[in-house]
Amino acid sequence: MNFNDMQALSFEIKNLHDKVEIYSKNKDYVYTDVYKSWIVEYNHLLDKYNALANLNITHMSFNTHDLSSTQKTVRNTTIEFFLNNLSNLIRKLESDIEANRLKMAEKKIAPHQMRKCFKLDISGCPINPQYQRNxxxxxxxxxxxxxxxxxxxxxxxxxxxxxxxxxxxxxxxxxxxxxxxxxxxxxxxxxxxxxxxxxxxxxxxxxxxxxxxxxxxxxxxxxxxxxxxxxxxxxxxxxxxxxxxxxxxxxxx
CATH class of the missing domain: 3.40.50.450 (Rossmann fold)
Known part of the structure; x- marks a missing residue:
């Protein structure tokens, strides 16, 4: 995975999450067309994540039981479910980013150096000692x-x-x-x-x-x-x- 691409994707997903959360809190109803646009955006971001992580997570689909009796608005439980899916995706991506960050840091630590400073509890040695073969x-x-x-x-x-x-x-x-x-x-x-x-x-x-x-x-x-x-x-x-x-x-x- 590309570290910068993952961070950019995480930012996009968090933006969608915040947009949905703010909209649903400030509106009495979430209309069907608005919800459909969110699903399209979510699936687009999911495609990016699948490509980056070499995964095949299934798209989110739109179902009539997600709607209210009038079919014009979306149920509150549906919005909660949607936000929960976004939160789970954010956590998974952040876990991948952290694993990637640690892997990158590990590569930078020379074989002769400490993996972690036991006094300062940080990765590597802050002194960065150079190897002296003699x-x-x-x-x-x-x-x-x-x-x-x-x-x-x-x-x-x-x-x-x-x-x-x-x-x-x-x-x-x-x-x-x-x-x-x-x-x-x-x-x-x-x-x-x-x-x-x-x-x-x-x-x-x-x-x-x-x-x-x-x-x-x-x-x-x-x-x-x-x-x-x-x-x-x-x-x-x-x-x-x-x-x-x-x-x-x-x-x-």
Whole structure:
């Protein structure tokens, strides 16, 4: 369906609805000829909708039982039925327009980006991060306990292979920390997640990464017990920074 054509048709149908409603409220009677002209207009609009939506909704017909005993005017129940048909058609068309709008918005969202911002409850990411095919995001606890694994394990391996890397606490900004992390995860090619210590913030980042479908390498030290929910997922276990470096070089090569 053409989005603009649907919106234009919705406007035409609403105009007919308003015209019928105003006329019937301001007149004591709706004459037969007037009602017949409304049916002709309705069926013309219905033809447009059928063509746009590839449907075959039946035309509305004119029947003698729609008329009063004099046959010159239309029954009030007939006008109510007619307005109800128009209202139903408007709702159906608006539903189609909304579905089409969401489909168009979905197409504009790049594959590496969030479908919906979970903080602002809007479609897509307002920051619109650009994909960086050589960047790897590193998710790990902000703790001195794991600095050696980063400085002497992860960084040397990535530098040796020519990868850029990003760790959130290495960049001081006034951005919301979660937005900063989410932006960088969207932009990166791959993510290395250190689940050592089972830090809840790292677990949240891991959920975002899986939701975005990013390639992931999970690492953990030997002191951290494996999580049962990750039992079937491969991970790298290391005993010291040098061990981690060598295993990452092999995994990324």
């Amino acid at each position: 960047k790897i995001f590193i998710a790990m606890p902000f703790s001195a306990e794991y600095l050696d694994s980063y400085n002497y394990g992860i960084v040397p391996a990535l530098n040796a292979l020519g990868y850029e890397h990003y760790k959130a606490d290495n960049e001081i900004t006034n951005k919301d920390i979660m937005c900063k992390i989410c932006q960088q995860i969207q932009a990166c090619k791959m993510v290395i997640i250190n689940i050592s210590g089972l830090n809840p913030n790292v677990m949240l980042e891991q959920g975002l990464v899986y939701g975005l479908g990013k390639p992931v390498i999970i690492i953990k030290d030997k002191n951290t017990n494996a999580i049962s929910d990750l039992g079937s997922i491969e991970y790298i276990e290391y005993s010291h920074a040098g061990d981690l470096r060598d295993k990452l070089l092999k995994a990324l090569d």
